[in-house]
Amino acid sequence: xxxxxxxxxxxxxxxxxxxxxxxxxxxNHPPIDWFEILSENYMDTGGRPLYVLDQVAxxxxxxxHGVSMSVGSTDPLNLDYLKKLKxxxxxxxxxxxxxxxxxxxxxxxxxxxxxxxxxxxESLRYTIDRVKAVSEILExxxxxENPSTYLEFGNSTWSEVDFLxxxxxxxxxxxxxxxxxxxxxxxxxxxxxxxxIDRVPxxxxxxxxxxxxxxxxxxxxxxxxxxxxxxxxxxxxxxCQRTGGVATLLEWDENIPSFEVVHAEALKARRHRGLPEPDxxxxxxx
Amino acid sequence: MAPDLGNTQKWMQAVILHPGSDREAVASPRARKxxxxxxxxxxxxxxxxxxxFDRIGIYRGMYLARLQEALExxxxxxxxxxxxKRFSDLVTGYVDRYxxxxxxxxxxxxxxxxxxxxxxxxxxxxxLYELARFELLMSRLFDAxxxxxxxxxxxxxxxxxxxxxxxxxxxxxxxxxxxxxPVGAYLEAVRQGNPRPATRRKxxxxxxxxxxxxxxxxxxxxxxxxxxxALVNGVxxxxxxxxxxxxxxxxxxxxxxxxxxxxxxxxGLFQAVELDDPA
Numbered sequence: 001x002x003x004x005x006x007x008x009x010x011x012x013x014x015x016x017x018x019x020x021x022x023x024x025x026x027x028n029h030p031p032i033d034w035f036e037i038l039s040e041n042y043m044d045t046g047g048r049p050l051y052v053l054d055q056v057a058x059x060x061x062x063x064x065h066g067v068s069m070s071v072g073s074t075d076p077l078n079l080d081y082l083k084k085l086k087x088x089x090x091x092x093x094x095x096x097x098x099x100x101x102x103x104x105x106x107x108x109x110x111x112x113x114x115x116x117x118x119x120x121x122e123s124l125r126y127t128i129d130r131v132k133a134v135s136e137i138l139e140x141x142x143x144x145e146n147p148s149t150y151l152e153f154g155n156s157t158w159s160e161v162d163f164l165x166x167x168x169x170x171x172x173x174x175x176x177x178x179x180x181x182x183x184x185x186x187x188x189x190x191x192x193x194x195x196x197i198d199r200v201p202x203x204x205x206x207x208x209x210x211x212x213x214x215x216x217x218x219x220x221x222x223x224x225x226x227x228x229x230x231x232x233x234x235x236x237x238x239x240c241q242r243t244g245g246v247a248t249l250l251e252w253d254e255n256i257p258s259f260e261v262v263h264a265e266a267l268k269a270r271r272h273r274g275l276p277e278p279d280x281x282x283x284x285x286x
Numbered sequence: 287m288a289p290d291l292g293n294t295q296k297w298m299q300a301v302i303l304h305p306g307s308d309r310e311a312v313a314s315p316r317a318r319k320x321x322x323x324x325x326x327x328x329x330x331x332x333x334x335x336x337x338x339f340d341r342i343g344i345y346r347g348m349y350l351a352r353l354q355e356a357l358e359x360x361x362x363x364x365x366x367x368x369x370x371k372r373f374s375d376l377v378t379g380y381v382d383r384y385x386x387x388x389x390x391x392x393x394x395x396x397x398x399x400x401x402x403x404x405x406x407x408x409x410x411x412x413x414l415y416e417l418a419r420f421e422l423l424m425s426r427l428f429d430a431x432x433x434x435x436x437x438x439x440x441x442x443x444x445x446x447x448x449x450x451x452x453x454x455x456x457x458x459x460x461x462x463x464x465x466x467x468p469v470g471a472y473l474e475a476v477r478q479g480n481p482r483p484a485t486r487r488k489x490x491x492x493x494x495x496x497x498x499x500x501x502x503x504x505x506x507x508x509x510x511x512x513x514x515x516a517l518v519n520g521v522x523x524x525x526x527x528x529x530x531x532x533x534x535x536x537x538x539x540x541x542x543x544x545x546x547x548x549x550x551x552x553x554g555l556f557q558a559v560e561l562d563d564p565a
Contacts, residue, residue, distance in 0.1 A: 112349075115295075
């Protein structure tokens, strides 16, 4: 079991459920520990996506991960969205529900991006109240991820990590620590990623994200389009020493390779946590 | 003085949504009303390698790229017909007119057919409108609720005397279409990577439906369209049949009717036979 304050389970090493892998998963039932589900892709469909999700949730542990809660937006919370999210969590028996510390739009518009917050006292107070309200609706602690960011607001008076940590403590929510996002944002803002990792309250970390990115020279984009780089693995090991290791998820969203390649990348995390290598021969029957 | 959280968000969104350049976006009236252009470098800190315009520009670039990718996935035929440049121009104009107001990108393209029909200066506007409408229909049927399918046992259980007034309930993922252009054939050609088929106007009829979670369509003759359209709209079987037998220029025999009905049932177009309450 994990060591987070809610005793939420260490689900092992999973990947995100993606359309290109549906047929493979249904046909082969690969020996993967768990799947992360993109909530919005399944909230309004009665077609194949929901059929596949039901099959997956029947066989594997799942966690819901969203991109449109917009918990930092100054628009009212979308209660219709939250109601559907809760219903999906119940349907799939999701272990937890996560989204991002961000806003995605205002004035009724959705930009469909994880937009950065100004890290001010006003933002913090506001977001604490919103997170508490969401957790109450979901009847479980919301888990919030640190997004990759490409700009900083001049009026921020908090660092991102202190803002996130204080928010998690004050709103009593969990943290999905995206180690790649820590690396990306710290590069983009000229900050020290190890310091970020060391300041995250370990007992709040419920889950890790790992992913590849695209280095543009002047900045890094969080594209989930490649293998995890060594520096990110190093940060992951550093954080695991503090948390004891929690559920770990490999994201791959662009140029998605075969299921086996994505799963193999996720399983590298076992080695970085000092766990034995899995038996691939047995795992894939080859 | 720094803007509050609400105004900061309104300002950033106004800049991201502005269709012009980064500098035009920051200097636009809507953005300047919330943050004077002179305050911009203080609001968005430059990094070691990027100035404030570059940094907000990353979000602006990703916005259009993301929405274009989503619409291309929902409208592959339209994107194929227009080519990258014209499709990109269409998307830029569309999302400026109809920015997303849903938590899901799946609803982003809901008004694209309407936009195509109303936008002046679009070449082959009638064809593109019908193609877009058809692709939107496909998206909706893809996500429609799954229905049970009418079984031979259920058909066999209907008393012969009840068929006259029976209604056939269609599955949820089904639509009967009267079309003016061969948009189905066009989409199939795009999907298979074949050369473009003709896009000349040609009245035809089809039923689009989902079977085993895959979208399909069947071309229909005009009388078959009239019968199926009546049935899916709740007209009792006897009345629907008599309409087809009475009206229209094409003669329809009983063998033909039976063949249609058997084919439609086999394809799983109906979920139930609804009988009048004997009371």
